[in-house]
Amino acid sequence: MAREFEIQVNGKASRVHAEPDTPLLYILRNDLQLNGPKYGCGLAQCGACAVLANGKPVRACMVPLEAVGKTEITTLEGLGSPQNPNPVQAAFVKHNAAQCGYCINGMIIAVTGLLNTNPNPSDDDIKQALRHHLCRCGTHMEILAAAREAADMMAGASPLSSPLGEKVAEGRMRGSPSGVENRDFHD
Amino acid sequence: MTSPRDTKKAEWLSKSEGLFVLRDPQAAAPDAELFLVIEPSGITAFCGHVDLGTGIRTALAQIVAEELDVPFDTVTMVLGSTDAVPDQGPTIASETIQISAIPLRQSAATARHYLLNKLAVERGLKPEELAVEDGIIRPTNGENWSVTYGDLVAGEKCLLALDPQARVKPVSEYRLVGQSVPRNDIAAKTSGQWAYVHDVRLPGMLHARLVRPPYAGWDFGDHYGTSLIEVKRQSIADIEGIVDVVIIGDFIGIVAEREEQAIKAADRLEVVWREPQVRPDLNTPEEALRNNPSEERKLGEKGDIERGLEGAAQTFEATYVWPYQMHGSIGPSCAVADYQDGKLTVWSGTQNPHWLRRDIAQLMKMPEHDIAVERLEAAGCYGRNGADDVSGDAALLARVVGRPVRVQLTREQEHQWEPKGAAQVIDVKGGLDAEGGLAAYQFDTCYPSNGAPLLANLLTGRVPAIPITFDMGDRTAIPPYSFPNMKVAVHDMPQLARAAWLRGVSAMPNTFAHECFIDELAAAAGVDPVEYRLRYLTDPRAVDLVREVAEKSGWVEHSLPGSMGSEGDIAYGRGFAYAVYVHGKFPGTAAAWAAWATEVAVNKKTGEIGIMRVVAGQDSGLMINPDGVRHQIHGNVVQSISRTLKESVEFSPTAVTSKDWGTYPILQFPELPTIETLLIPRPDEPPLGVGESASVPSAAAICNAVYDAIGIRFRELPLTPERVLAALNEREPEEETRPTEPKPAKRKSLIAGLSGLGLGALAAGGLALLSPIKPAIPTIARPDSGVFSAQTIEQGRLVAAAGACNVCHVGSDGTAFGGGRIFETPFGNIVASNISPDPENGIGNWSYPAFERAMRKGISRDGHHLYPAHPYTSFAGASDADLQALYAYMMSGQAVAKPVAKTELAFPFNQRWLMSAWNAMFAKSETFTPVAAKSAEWNRGAYLVETLGHCSACHSPRNALQAELDGAQHLAGGYADGWEAPALTTASMSPAGWDADALYAYLRYGHSPHHGPAGGPMAEVVESFTALPDSDIRAMATYLAEGRETAVEARAADALEASMAARDSALVTAPRGARIFEGACASCHGENSDLTSLALNSNLHSASPNNVLQAILNGHEAPAILAAKTGREGASLMAMPAFGKLYDDKQIGELTAYLRARFAPEKPAWENVGEVLQDLRR
């Protein structure tokens, strides 16, 4: 039975009337008109719908409205605006870290969430935090470069001078299947 | 509300001032091709192509701004709306920059010359005496004045014909084109401000979901459009907000006020379809393609191929097989349509607005000019995905309901129905002369077509669903090497699965064959593969590119595999490939030249391939936006690695079964290689398309590198671990690495075998002794709640909580104690009764003695026997005070005036009197007596567990007659409502074991860090327990923990370690299950999750897969619903999705095999998964 809920989104209390099992994603998009979180799979697989819940990333497509309770929800819109972006958003803009941009909500939420709990992540930490965020356009290199810069900025290190993307891509990020040690091909 | 509409052409042209550049200024508005408008307020340019997320919007604006010499940000691009832009065909094949940008540049040049000429005449100067910089026009003669284009067009209106001869700027004067102008959409996209088609919202808009037929993924065949037998609308009658269920042929759309209502209804709507047609196996598509009728189309011939092959010193033959693949857009397609007064507007993410308009006109039987397709960005599509289909669906629904309708495809529908990238089979024959030189090359490629008519046209029967042949298999079919004798042919054939163009269409598979084969020839000739290519490449730009890429990669010449050596189980290798992507009608147009040098690592133990490094080089001619080009290369490299290593659509005989990212996985961040791009600067050459080229050499380069690593040629994709491992094993049969598995314990069947003996015992033993008939106890008027003290009622509330009465007796609509829940038992289905104080339907007219008798003896007020699903054997031990309080509580609740269905069991179980015999054999009737030697807490715990809590009802095994077993079997594990209720004794399978703290956490919060969350019925029990004081929870924990484990932490750590160590062996045991786990489960259950590892979950270690399968089939409620009061957060806010409809038995079996091997590595594989699965699915 639909009923009234009060949830905390982007620092404001909002009242919505819906079935208790309604996924938070639809409440955010349809009732609160927040377009940041996107529907990608509805199965907690892709990350397109991610939001922060008390600062930690969760997948809004699998959060039932009745589970939200007093948890503070922050969406992409709550992080910043084009005029006043948060450091992660600013780094994404700087690195042109979007092609279609459909996945970018999840990427920015995941990186912001990571930096909330681990202000000094290694490149591997970043990749692991993004492991279950899918991007089909293959914007991975730019996303990693942006995440690295955001982390460095927040850690207070002076941001590396551009072109950071290529630098990171060449110097730091490399695949390693199980059992494969990173080998340096540049020696 | 977001309802973006581009200003219509007619509105533009009716403006009273401005300069308008058109193809033909005489043409009337709907047909006029408007390219450019210069107004005092700014410059607007129009292109019939759309931005697919590649940043083409930015590049086109750069081109216009360059030609006019105005600042980049003064140009606004309008892309794609049929009412505004010219029809330039679909946005495919990297044509935008090469073809569609030409009229834009010419329009800008036309406008520039016209305006400068006009100004020159006015000022008495020659046009050459005017210079434009940053939008400011100044004389070069030193006079001190300036004007802008805006000044020149102010106050008058001029329609100008596009002059194809207008002189364009020489490249040497470019200052904006060739610069990495930042994209103009990213700030909005990173802050939720960009409106995608998914974000369109109109006043009064409704939401729709579709129910598709069972022949998922095909567009032809028997009974297409006529398979629907029945739609049972009643099945969704209880869902609020349903506006309509629209049925046309095999098209079903459900329209609702709210999105979640449409989702629920689409999930629940019962539909009866005809059995779908059985199709040829497309999982390994070679045979199906060979059997598909085809027509040979010769593409190239040189010399005499027969003679060439005959006369060759050595000849070679190989077949290359490319699988069906998906576009795999991250956002399933979405569209919004609005039909008012005979006019239709569709907001769509289509690649081809004008084509789509034609299709929709056909679908709706409407004239095209009454339809506007507003094109908005969607998720990147890399070809044609479901964007068109969903637009047709939205149009149909909007007209029926007369309100705007938004249709969102589900992930599953996008996966199943998007027109796939076609499979291909390529046969190559080649010959070498005595010196190892190229002598002959015969290339035959089969390509099942890709027309993919609009789905709604097929499902509604507007367009016949028949096989149609197209001719797109010829791209890059001509090899780049000079063979003296050559024959190249494509075998055009109709579609097998529904297909449409996908990035690098046919060129990527064709190049896979060319570039792997040339590598094979080089190896046979004993020549380094790069050197060999260079010998036979004739195109100088190709030669430059190949050399530079090889050099940048640090290429080491070699003619035998093993050039990078190996370490332990890991072998390394390097590979090379080159291609130019040729698109358009054969012989086509070349896009950018591309080459790859790559380095891979192959794990010989697991078959996994890691791409370590890719050097991707490209000659793109003039680069409009070099950063844009680089990003396109990155995107192509990542996507094509994914396609090469992982991607292959899976089919059942009747449908596509890859329905999510678990069953169609794509590359993830940790799998990324180092990518180095090499851009050859060619500013004087025409710009070339860069959207696809870098994908084309990928598969061949990777396969060639794998050959260098392990000396095995792979000619079929994808390179999954199992394919690689199988090839390795075939070559060097190694000892069986898997541990031999002990015989698995038989699953205790849900439906315990009812022995004749048991029944006999009942009939003979029972009947003789007892009179089955019990007297009824007279009814009373429902007691007034005022007769009970508030304190008694409160005590009763706690008793009800401890007994979790409402878990079983909850009303079917969720009201407390309303009854109606159905329990499957070996005797049949038992319906829980209404125990609310309603006199008619509940127990409102029961006296306390009647209530007590029912509780303790299992006899209903009217004298009939209750089945032991009602745990009166436990309640018998409850104290009088507790039962009285419970009575008071029950009587003072809300009456539910709703009857429940009758329990109907088959004979003999419908003979309730038999229960008296049962009772004589199994029921006890002592009340609980405390054990003096034990603490008060222990005794309290024992009382709660053994009487009110009736834990044994689920957690003790039962005999054939459903009586709980006693003694050592007490609480040793049973079944409840289709779930295994694990042992609460030392027989527990929990790897960490249970101590009092763990039990407390579990019973209090529904979760213990060393065990995981309560699931199934237990979750509801814990929810009921939230009413109990901490002391009671503690007491139960204390009682249950007696004689149980210590060292929970250490045992948990061991279990986690064992699971980590089992990663590789589990992957080898169940590679496909491993992929499903990584794609579908690991986002919550993976190594980085804050959820308890599955390695600690008793269910993974149980003798039966029952609970694991239950969780997979039905999902799991968000633990936080329970924890709302306990303040849990993070992943526990999330529910687990149900996979029962998404996955078939095979997929669930594979996943389950992996889960067991990975998380309970010391336990034998479950062998009865299929059996249990079928039980549970029933």
Ligand code: FES
């Ligand atoms: S939409 Fe929620 S994770 Fe994909």
Ligand code: FES
């Ligand atoms: S940018 Fe398109 S999916 Fe990531």
